[in-house]
Amino acid sequence: MSALPRLSTVLLAAITTLVAVLLYSPLFVPIVSSFFTISHGDVDWSSPTLSTYVALAENHDILAALRTTLIVGVCTVILSVVSGTLLALYYHGRRSGRSVLQFIIFLPFLMPPIISGLALLIFFREIHLERSLLTVIIGHTVFVLAIVYRTVLTRLQSMSRTLVEASYDLGATGWQTFWRIILPNLSSAMVGGAILAFALSFDETMITILVTGTQSTLPVRLWAMMRLGFSPDINALVALILMFTVLLCVLAARFLIPRQVATERT
């Protein structure tokens, strides 16, 4: 670092700041304006207020949407963590069909959501599954699976092979090794993956719109509200979703830092 000439260090810092400001500053507009009332198309800066948040809490449509989002999120997390972990274990076991499996897992995550959504929609129609919360949950699980799978697999691959050997060497059976050695060492990766999966499910809009029945999740509700113009409660809702998502990501990051590194620092 010290080898870098002073001018270029300053320049680099300036560019980095500029990029960060350009990328993230629009997010502050709804957050700030959610604390003020708008009258006659103008923000009234004189009186900060929480009234939009109070209004939001009394909006039954939004509360129902929030409930739906939470149900979908929790179910998606459970399904994706269980299946993602199993798939990662299968892949790590060096069995056949590994690359095909990995490709299939990543496909829905990498494809544009509209393609994944349409594919799911057609699939559900073909097997005569009514569009409902269930189809939304399945859609979300397929979408976020790659994240959980990748997180768990990375941890598995960084785990020393001798841990498993040591467990067998000390007389443990395969099941004992799995429950007492492998799973505890994966748990923080699984929690981290679960939080990321929940955050993704919480935000997911495109696939949800395509496969949902009559119920709408929070982002879908938000999207519907925006068609009628920007109302103050949209600002409040955006601010809340943003806060929640950032919180989840910070949490996930904490779980994904390997424990060993964390304890060695103390």
Added chain:
Amino acid sequence: MNQNTDLLTLRSVSKSYGTVPVLHDIDLSIRDGEFLTVLGPSGSGKTTVLRLIGGLEPLTSGEIRLDGQDIGHMPINRRPFNTVFQDYALFPHLTVSGNVGYGLSVRHVPRKEIVRRVAEALELVQLGRFADRFPAQLSGGQRQRVALARALICQPRLILLDEPLAALDLELRRQMQEFLKSIQREIKTTFLFVTHDQEEAIGMADRICVMEAGHIRQLGTPHDLYYKPNCEFVARFFGENNLVAGQLGMVQGELRSIETALGRLICSISGQPHLKAAPDGASAYAAFRPEALHLADTQDTDNRFSGTIADLAFAGSSTVATIAAGVDSAAQRLRLRVPSRVDGSALKSGETVSLSFAPHEGHLVLA
């Protein structure tokens, strides 16, 4: 415990990874209660021997017999052996006592007994105070001792140690060598210790098995290996040595002559019947240690030759001189080790000196 009975026997054990052979027809007997070191350079197959015995790798062919029963295909978790891994392989999510007690708890030993035996084992490795720490909070030497306690708590018939000291610094390594040796005496369990460090092997082992390229080259006490190496590889690998090529000559009792570029040398063949039996004129090496070589005085009549001191290196307690010897001065480089003195060595670089070694301190190896 009787050091003369065999605990474990390997019979024509071979191992290949795919088409690449790593062990060729190994025969090895491990005696009950001994400290056996498997010594060899990297790639010699020494770790593979350990992994085959521990059951971490499947056998390609051959037998591993314990109490006369072939256990070559017994699953790893049913073998009465425990391993100390090179990277220790401590379970990061368990405390020191969780790690040490693991082998008992997977066998459903009652909790009370686990607590008691863990405390005993930690006492033995002097880690009683650290029972509630996690591995990440321990130093390298402490982790090493946890790994040892974890291996010996199940009272295995044999403890396998895979270069366990490689990651430690020199001072700590010396301490751990003494420590391991004393533990082994105390619990009277057979140790199979794998290392590439010959100094480590000499210091700890009852017997050493030298391996090279998937073969066992020699098995014997450190003293035997040092003074009676049976081949060029062992003679060169095991400690510093001077090897001078030549042709075998006459046998005179326990001595035999060899014609070399340094003239006729006389070396001991005591206890090595194959050297007595070798035909006259057979290619061989005269081998003598740097500390056996000395400046000749008038009484030295045998094994006397002259050389020029090419280099002097101070090595603390001793000084090592590199000597160019022989008819054509560049033909042979020898090493001479003499005790260091505060006022400097009597040797001077560039000086021509007369050298000698006693016949009983020289030995022969067939080329």
